[in-house]
Amino acid sequence: MKTHLAAAFGSVALTAGMLLGAPAAGAQTAAYPTTAVDVTYGASYVRGTLTWYNRSVGVEGTLRAVGCRRAWFGAYGASGNELGARSTSTKCDVRYPLETGIPADVPGGAAYVIVCVDDANANSLKCVRYNRP
Template identity: 30%
Template sequence: MRKTIAATLGAAAVMAAGLMPISATTAAAADYPVTEFRVPYGASVITGSVTWHNRDVVITGELRARSSTKQARFRGLAEHCDTGIDTRTAQAGENRPFRVPFDCNYPGGFTYVVVALWDGADHRGTAVCTRQGCTNEN
Protein backbone atom coordinates (compact mmCIF):
# COMPACT_ATOMS: atom_id res chain seq x y z
CA MET A 1 0.00 0.00 0.00
CA ARG A 2 2.80 2.43 0.92
CA LYS A 3 4.61 1.73 -2.37
CA THR A 4 1.44 2.47 -4.35
CA ILE A 5 0.90 5.77 -2.51
CA ALA A 6 4.56 6.73 -2.98
CA ALA A 7 4.43 5.93 -6.71
CA THR A 8 1.23 7.95 -7.11
CA LEU A 9 2.69 10.92 -5.23
CA GLY A 10 5.92 10.70 -7.26
CA ALA A 11 3.99 10.74 -10.54
CA ALA A 12 1.87 13.65 -9.32
CA ALA A 13 5.02 15.60 -8.37
CA VAL A 14 6.51 15.04 -11.81
CA MET A 15 3.31 16.25 -13.49
CA ALA A 16 2.99 19.25 -11.14
CA ALA A 17 6.55 20.30 -11.96
CA GLY A 18 5.61 20.37 -15.62
CA LEU A 19 7.79 17.40 -16.42
CA MET A 20 6.63 14.44 -18.44
CA PRO A 21 8.04 11.00 -17.83
CA ILE A 22 9.99 9.58 -20.78
CA SER A 23 7.85 7.14 -22.70
CA ALA A 24 8.74 4.49 -25.24
CA THR A 25 7.40 6.79 -27.98
CA THR A 26 9.72 9.63 -26.93
CA ALA A 27 12.69 7.30 -26.80
CA ALA A 28 11.88 5.87 -30.26
CA ALA A 29 11.59 9.35 -31.78
CA ALA A 30 15.05 10.21 -30.42
CA ASP A 31 16.49 7.35 -32.51
CA TYR A 32 15.90 9.34 -35.71
CA PRO A 33 18.54 12.04 -36.28
CA VAL A 34 17.27 15.53 -37.09
CA THR A 35 19.54 18.05 -38.80
CA GLU A 36 18.63 21.73 -39.15
CA PHE A 37 19.36 23.99 -42.10
CA ARG A 38 19.16 27.70 -42.93
CA VAL A 39 19.73 29.11 -46.42
CA PRO A 40 19.53 32.93 -46.38
CA TYR A 41 19.55 35.46 -49.20
CA GLY A 42 18.95 39.03 -48.07
CA ALA A 43 15.67 39.04 -46.12
CA SER A 44 14.52 35.84 -47.85
CA VAL A 45 15.38 32.49 -46.26
CA ILE A 46 14.66 28.77 -46.20
CA THR A 47 14.69 27.35 -42.66
CA GLY A 48 13.86 23.86 -41.54
CA SER A 49 15.05 20.39 -40.68
CA VAL A 50 15.60 16.94 -42.12
CA THR A 51 14.44 13.90 -40.13
CA TRP A 52 16.46 10.83 -41.14
CA HIS A 53 14.77 7.43 -41.06
CA ASN A 54 16.21 4.11 -42.23
CA ARG A 55 14.78 4.29 -45.76
CA ASP A 56 13.31 7.78 -46.02
CA VAL A 57 13.68 11.40 -44.97
CA VAL A 58 11.14 14.09 -44.19
CA ILE A 59 12.10 17.71 -44.85
CA THR A 60 9.99 20.33 -43.05
CA GLY A 61 10.29 24.07 -42.68
CA GLU A 62 9.38 27.40 -44.21
CA LEU A 63 10.31 29.40 -47.29
CA ARG A 64 10.13 33.18 -46.75
CA ALA A 65 10.18 35.34 -49.88
CA ARG A 66 10.58 39.09 -49.43
CA SER A 67 11.42 41.12 -52.53
CA SER A 68 10.42 38.70 -55.30
CA THR A 69 9.22 35.16 -55.90
CA LYS A 70 11.60 32.56 -54.45
CA GLN A 71 11.83 28.83 -54.95
CA ALA A 72 13.09 26.13 -52.60
CA ARG A 73 14.45 23.06 -54.37
CA PHE A 74 14.95 19.75 -52.58
CA ARG A 75 16.77 16.57 -53.62
CA GLY A 76 17.66 13.33 -51.84
CA LEU A 77 20.75 11.39 -52.94
CA ALA A 78 22.37 8.05 -52.18
CA GLU A 79 24.25 5.37 -54.10
CA HIS A 80 20.99 3.63 -55.00
CA CYS A 81 18.53 6.54 -54.79
CA ASP A 82 18.06 9.90 -56.49
CA THR A 83 14.74 11.64 -55.97
CA GLY A 84 15.13 14.27 -58.65
CA ILE A 85 14.16 17.82 -57.68
CA ASP A 86 11.02 18.70 -55.73
CA THR A 87 10.15 22.41 -55.55
CA ARG A 88 8.12 24.79 -53.41
CA THR A 89 7.46 28.41 -54.45
CA ALA A 90 6.64 31.49 -52.38
CA GLN A 91 5.48 34.80 -53.84
CA ALA A 92 6.98 38.11 -52.64
CA GLY A 93 5.82 38.81 -49.09
CA GLU A 94 4.73 35.20 -48.50
CA ASN A 95 5.85 32.71 -45.84
CA ARG A 96 5.22 29.21 -47.17
CA PRO A 97 5.50 26.18 -44.88
CA PHE A 98 6.53 22.91 -46.50
CA ARG A 99 6.75 19.19 -45.81
CA VAL A 100 8.67 17.13 -48.36
CA PRO A 101 8.89 13.35 -47.81
CA PHE A 102 11.39 11.35 -49.87
CA ASP A 103 11.47 7.56 -49.99
CA CYS A 104 14.54 5.45 -50.75
CA ASN A 105 13.52 1.82 -50.66
CA TYR A 106 17.06 0.65 -49.96
CA PRO A 107 18.71 -0.22 -46.60
CA GLY A 108 20.36 2.83 -45.08
CA GLY A 109 18.30 5.28 -47.10
CA PHE A 110 19.70 8.61 -48.20
CA THR A 111 23.27 9.86 -47.79
CA TYR A 112 22.61 13.51 -48.65
CA VAL A 113 19.73 15.95 -48.84
CA VAL A 114 20.29 19.13 -50.83
CA VAL A 115 18.23 22.27 -50.14
CA ALA A 116 18.69 25.18 -52.56
CA LEU A 117 17.26 28.71 -52.73
CA TRP A 118 16.52 30.16 -56.16
CA ASP A 119 15.47 33.69 -57.15
CA GLY A 120 14.00 33.30 -60.62
CA ALA A 121 16.74 31.71 -62.73
CA ASP A 122 19.47 32.64 -60.22
CA HIS A 123 20.84 30.22 -57.63
CA ARG A 124 21.26 32.03 -54.29
CA GLY A 125 22.48 29.39 -51.85
CA THR A 126 22.53 25.73 -50.90
CA ALA A 127 22.61 23.59 -47.75
CA VAL A 128 23.94 20.04 -48.04
CA CYS A 129 22.71 17.85 -45.20
CA THR A 130 23.80 14.47 -43.86
CA ARG A 131 22.79 12.63 -40.70
CA GLN A 132 25.65 14.48 -38.94
CA GLY A 133 24.57 18.01 -39.87
CA CYS A 134 24.18 20.57 -42.64
CA THR A 135 26.72 22.86 -44.28
CA ASN A 136 26.01 25.87 -46.49
CA GLU A 137 27.57 26.20 -49.92
CA ASN A 138 27.14 29.09 -52.33
Template identity: 45%
Template sequence: MRTQLSAALGAVALTGGALLGAPAANAQAVDYPDSSFRVEVGNTWTTGKLTWYNRSVLVEGTHKSVSSAGRAYCRLTWGRTYDADRALVGSKGSDPSDMACGTTRTFSFVVPADIVGGARLVRICLDDGNYEDLLCAPYWRP
Protein backbone atom coordinates (compact mmCIF):
# COMPACT_ATOMS: atom_id res chain seq x y z
CA MET A 1 0.00 0.00 0.00
CA ARG A 2 2.79 2.35 0.95
CA THR A 3 4.62 1.60 -2.34
CA GLN A 4 1.51 2.39 -4.39
CA LEU A 5 0.94 5.68 -2.51
CA SER A 6 4.59 6.64 -2.95
CA ALA A 7 4.46 5.85 -6.68
CA ALA A 8 1.23 7.84 -7.11
CA LEU A 9 2.68 10.89 -5.30
CA GLY A 10 5.86 10.65 -7.40
CA ALA A 11 3.84 10.61 -10.62
CA VAL A 12 1.84 13.65 -9.51
CA ALA A 13 5.05 15.52 -8.63
CA LEU A 14 6.66 14.70 -12.00
CA THR A 15 3.55 15.74 -13.92
CA GLY A 16 3.25 18.99 -11.97
CA GLY A 17 6.94 19.77 -12.52
CA ALA A 18 6.66 19.16 -16.25
CA LEU A 19 3.63 21.44 -16.49
CA LEU A 20 5.33 24.21 -14.52
CA GLY A 21 8.41 24.05 -16.74
CA ALA A 22 6.46 24.16 -20.03
CA PRO A 23 5.98 27.50 -21.77
CA ALA A 24 2.49 28.91 -21.94
CA ALA A 25 0.66 27.64 -25.03
CA ASN A 26 -0.41 31.12 -26.14
CA ALA A 27 2.91 32.91 -25.50
CA GLN A 28 4.26 34.65 -28.60
CA ALA A 29 7.76 33.51 -29.51
CA VAL A 30 8.99 36.82 -30.95
CA ASP A 31 7.55 40.32 -30.93
CA TYR A 32 8.43 42.48 -33.92
CA PRO A 33 8.26 46.24 -33.45
CA ASP A 34 6.00 48.33 -35.61
CA SER A 35 5.61 52.02 -36.35
CA SER A 36 3.47 54.23 -38.53
CA PHE A 37 4.35 56.40 -41.52
CA ARG A 38 2.74 59.22 -43.50
CA VAL A 39 4.08 61.09 -46.53
CA GLU A 40 1.95 63.92 -47.99
CA VAL A 41 2.28 65.88 -51.23
CA GLY A 42 -0.51 68.41 -51.75
CA ASN A 43 -3.80 66.57 -51.42
CA THR A 44 -2.25 63.14 -52.14
CA TRP A 45 -0.59 60.92 -49.55
CA THR A 46 0.64 57.52 -48.49
CA THR A 47 0.08 56.29 -44.94
CA GLY A 48 0.33 53.02 -43.06
CA LYS A 49 2.29 50.70 -40.81
CA LEU A 50 5.86 49.39 -40.84
CA THR A 51 6.62 46.01 -39.23
CA TRP A 52 10.33 45.56 -38.57
CA TYR A 53 11.53 41.97 -39.04
CA ASN A 54 15.08 40.63 -38.71
CA ARG A 55 15.81 40.67 -42.46
CA SER A 56 13.04 42.83 -43.95
CA VAL A 57 10.43 45.50 -43.31
CA LEU A 58 6.76 44.88 -44.11
CA VAL A 59 5.02 48.01 -45.42
CA GLU A 60 1.21 48.03 -45.33
CA GLY A 61 -0.98 51.00 -46.04
CA THR A 62 -3.06 53.17 -48.34
CA HIS A 63 -2.18 55.79 -50.92
CA LYS A 64 -4.37 58.38 -52.58
CA SER A 65 -4.46 60.00 -56.01
CA VAL A 66 -7.08 62.65 -56.71
CA SER A 67 -6.89 62.60 -60.51
CA SER A 68 -6.64 60.07 -63.30
CA ALA A 69 -5.80 62.73 -65.92
CA GLY A 70 -2.50 61.01 -66.74
CA ARG A 71 0.40 59.05 -65.23
CA ALA A 72 1.83 62.19 -63.61
CA TYR A 73 -1.28 62.33 -61.40
CA CYS A 74 -1.17 58.68 -60.32
CA ARG A 75 0.53 57.69 -57.06
CA LEU A 76 2.52 54.71 -55.83
CA THR A 77 4.54 53.90 -52.72
CA TRP A 78 7.89 52.15 -52.37
CA GLY A 79 10.75 51.90 -49.86
CA ARG A 80 14.46 51.33 -49.28
CA THR A 81 16.26 50.05 -46.19
CA TYR A 82 19.43 51.35 -44.55
CA ASP A 83 21.78 50.24 -41.78
CA ALA A 84 22.61 52.21 -38.60
CA ASP A 85 25.21 54.28 -40.51
CA ARG A 86 22.60 55.23 -43.15
CA ALA A 87 24.24 53.02 -45.78
CA LEU A 88 21.86 51.46 -48.30
CA VAL A 89 21.15 47.78 -47.61
CA GLY A 90 21.25 45.79 -50.84
CA SER A 91 21.28 47.14 -54.36
CA LYS A 92 17.64 48.23 -54.63
CA GLY A 93 14.52 48.89 -52.65
CA SER A 94 11.12 47.29 -52.86
CA ASP A 95 9.13 46.84 -56.00
CA PRO A 96 6.62 49.69 -56.29
CA SER A 97 3.16 49.05 -54.90
CA ASP A 98 -0.03 48.96 -56.93
CA MET A 99 -0.61 52.33 -58.54
CA ALA A 100 -3.59 54.50 -57.58
CA CYS A 101 -5.01 56.74 -60.34
CA GLY A 102 -7.91 58.97 -59.28
CA THR A 103 -8.67 56.68 -56.32
CA THR A 104 -7.47 55.44 -52.93
CA ARG A 105 -5.78 52.04 -52.95
CA THR A 106 -4.37 49.70 -50.29
CA PHE A 107 -1.01 47.99 -50.63
CA SER A 108 1.33 45.58 -48.88
CA PHE A 109 4.94 44.85 -49.81
CA VAL A 110 8.25 43.79 -48.26
CA VAL A 111 11.46 45.81 -48.36
CA PRO A 112 14.51 43.50 -48.11
CA ALA A 113 17.10 44.17 -45.41
CA ASP A 114 19.48 41.21 -45.53
CA ILE A 115 21.80 42.19 -42.68
CA VAL A 116 22.10 40.85 -39.16
CA GLY A 117 19.38 42.42 -37.02
CA GLY A 118 17.60 43.92 -40.01
CA ALA A 119 17.24 47.51 -41.13
CA ARG A 120 17.66 50.43 -38.75
CA LEU A 121 16.00 52.90 -41.13
CA VAL A 122 13.51 52.68 -43.97
CA ARG A 123 12.86 55.46 -46.45
CA ILE A 124 9.26 55.54 -47.73
CA CYS A 125 8.63 57.37 -51.01
CA LEU A 126 5.47 58.65 -52.66
CA ASP A 127 6.00 58.64 -56.43
CA ASP A 128 3.97 59.70 -59.42
CA GLY A 129 2.92 57.24 -62.12
CA ASN A 130 6.16 57.90 -64.02
CA TYR A 131 8.16 56.53 -61.05
CA GLU A 132 9.48 59.98 -60.14
CA ASP A 133 9.91 60.59 -56.40
CA LEU A 134 7.57 63.33 -55.20
CA LEU A 135 8.65 63.09 -51.56
CA CYS A 136 10.53 60.55 -49.44
CA ALA A 137 10.68 60.43 -45.64
CA PRO A 138 12.95 58.45 -43.27
CA TYR A 139 11.57 56.29 -40.47
CA TRP A 140 13.85 54.77 -37.78
CA ARG A 141 13.32 51.35 -36.27
CA PRO A 142 11.68 51.77 -32.84
Protein backbone atom coordinates (compact mmCIF):
# COMPACT_ATOMS: atom_id res chain seq x y z
CA MET A 1 0.00 0.00 0.00
CA LYS A 2 2.83 2.40 0.84
CA THR A 3 4.42 1.90 -2.58
CA HIS A 4 1.16 2.79 -4.34
CA LEU A 5 0.71 5.82 -2.11
CA ALA A 6 4.31 6.94 -2.66
CA ALA A 7 3.99 6.46 -6.42
CA ALA A 8 0.73 8.42 -6.47
CA PHE A 9 2.26 11.21 -4.40
CA GLY A 10 5.33 11.31 -6.66
CA SER A 11 3.13 11.53 -9.74
CA VAL A 12 1.12 14.41 -8.23
CA ALA A 13 4.32 16.24 -7.20
CA LEU A 14 5.84 15.78 -10.68
CA THR A 15 2.67 17.07 -12.37
CA ALA A 16 2.49 20.08 -10.03
CA GLY A 17 6.14 20.84 -10.65
CA MET A 18 5.63 20.72 -14.39
CA LEU A 19 2.63 23.02 -14.16
CA LEU A 20 4.37 25.49 -11.89
CA GLY A 21 7.48 25.54 -14.09
CA ALA A 22 5.59 25.94 -17.35
CA PRO A 23 5.16 29.40 -18.86
CA ALA A 24 1.71 30.95 -18.71
CA ALA A 25 -0.54 30.15 -21.63
CA GLY A 26 -0.02 32.67 -24.40
CA ALA A 27 3.29 33.91 -22.97
CA GLN A 28 5.71 35.10 -25.63
CA THR A 29 9.30 36.20 -25.61
CA ALA A 30 9.93 39.93 -25.52
CA ALA A 31 10.13 41.62 -28.91
CA TYR A 32 13.43 43.00 -30.15
CA PRO A 33 13.74 46.79 -29.83
CA THR A 34 12.95 48.89 -32.89
CA THR A 35 13.73 52.40 -34.06
CA ALA A 36 11.83 54.46 -36.64
CA VAL A 37 14.02 55.84 -39.45
CA ASP A 38 13.45 58.98 -41.54
CA VAL A 39 16.29 60.42 -43.61
CA THR A 40 14.95 62.98 -46.08
CA TYR A 41 17.00 64.79 -48.73
CA GLY A 42 14.83 67.04 -50.88
CA ALA A 43 12.01 64.86 -52.19
CA SER A 44 14.05 61.66 -51.75
CA TYR A 45 14.00 59.69 -48.50
CA VAL A 46 14.71 56.50 -46.62
CA ARG A 47 11.91 55.67 -44.18
CA GLY A 48 11.26 52.55 -42.21
CA THR A 49 12.28 50.61 -39.13
CA LEU A 50 15.49 49.25 -37.67
CA THR A 51 15.15 46.09 -35.59
CA TRP A 52 18.02 45.56 -33.15
CA TYR A 53 18.99 41.89 -32.91
CA ASN A 54 21.85 40.44 -30.89
CA ARG A 55 24.31 40.17 -33.80
CA SER A 56 22.64 42.08 -36.64
CA VAL A 57 20.24 44.91 -37.39
CA GLY A 58 17.19 44.35 -39.59
CA VAL A 59 16.04 47.04 -42.00
CA GLU A 60 12.54 47.33 -43.43
CA GLY A 61 11.17 50.35 -45.23
CA THR A 62 11.21 52.35 -48.43
CA LEU A 63 13.70 54.30 -50.51
CA ARG A 64 11.99 57.03 -52.49
CA ALA A 65 14.38 58.12 -55.21
CA VAL A 66 13.66 61.38 -56.99
CA GLY A 67 16.33 61.50 -59.63
CA CYS A 68 18.88 58.77 -58.97
CA ARG A 69 19.63 57.79 -55.37
CA ARG A 70 20.91 54.95 -53.20
CA ALA A 71 20.22 53.97 -49.59
CA TRP A 72 23.21 53.06 -47.39
CA PHE A 73 23.23 51.50 -43.89
CA GLY A 74 26.24 51.00 -41.62
CA ALA A 75 26.29 49.25 -38.23
CA TYR A 76 28.90 50.32 -35.66
CA GLY A 77 30.19 48.97 -32.37
CA ALA A 78 30.49 50.92 -29.13
CA SER A 79 34.09 51.90 -29.99
CA GLY A 80 32.99 53.34 -33.34
CA ASN A 81 34.33 50.52 -35.52
CA GLU A 82 32.21 49.55 -38.51
CA LEU A 83 30.72 46.08 -38.05
CA GLY A 84 28.92 45.79 -41.38
CA ALA A 85 27.24 47.76 -44.13
CA ARG A 86 24.61 47.32 -46.82
CA SER A 87 23.39 49.52 -49.66
CA THR A 88 20.98 49.40 -52.54
CA SER A 89 22.04 49.77 -56.12
CA THR A 90 21.24 53.09 -57.79
CA LYS A 91 17.48 53.60 -58.16
CA CYS A 92 15.95 56.34 -60.31
CA ASP A 93 12.53 57.96 -59.92
CA VAL A 94 10.99 55.07 -58.00
CA ARG A 95 9.78 53.89 -54.60
CA TYR A 96 11.90 50.86 -53.75
CA PRO A 97 11.14 48.46 -50.88
CA LEU A 98 13.95 47.89 -48.38
CA GLU A 99 14.39 44.61 -46.53
CA THR A 100 17.87 43.59 -45.48
CA GLY A 101 20.05 42.75 -42.52
CA ILE A 102 23.24 44.51 -41.49
CA PRO A 103 25.83 42.24 -39.89
CA ALA A 104 26.95 43.23 -36.38
CA ASP A 105 28.66 40.05 -35.23
CA VAL A 106 29.92 41.11 -31.80
CA PRO A 107 28.45 40.37 -28.35
CA GLY A 108 25.46 42.68 -27.87
CA GLY A 109 25.32 43.67 -31.54
CA ALA A 110 25.51 47.19 -32.95
CA ALA A 111 25.61 50.25 -30.70
CA TYR A 112 24.35 52.49 -33.51
CA VAL A 113 23.47 52.55 -37.20
CA ILE A 114 24.08 55.32 -39.71
CA VAL A 115 21.49 55.62 -42.48
CA CYS A 116 22.28 57.68 -45.59
CA VAL A 117 20.63 58.88 -48.76
CA ASP A 118 23.39 58.80 -51.38
CA ASP A 119 23.64 60.13 -54.92
CA ALA A 120 24.00 57.81 -57.93
CA ASN A 121 27.78 57.59 -57.34
CA ALA A 122 27.45 56.53 -53.67
CA ASN A 123 28.39 59.98 -52.32
CA SER A 124 26.44 60.72 -49.14
CA LEU A 125 23.89 63.51 -49.46
CA LYS A 126 22.44 63.20 -45.95
CA CYS A 127 23.14 60.77 -43.09
CA VAL A 128 21.49 60.30 -39.71
CA ARG A 129 22.80 58.30 -36.75
CA TYR A 130 20.35 56.07 -34.84
CA ASN A 131 21.46 54.75 -31.44
CA ARG A 132 20.41 51.37 -30.13
CA PRO A 133 17.49 51.87 -27.72
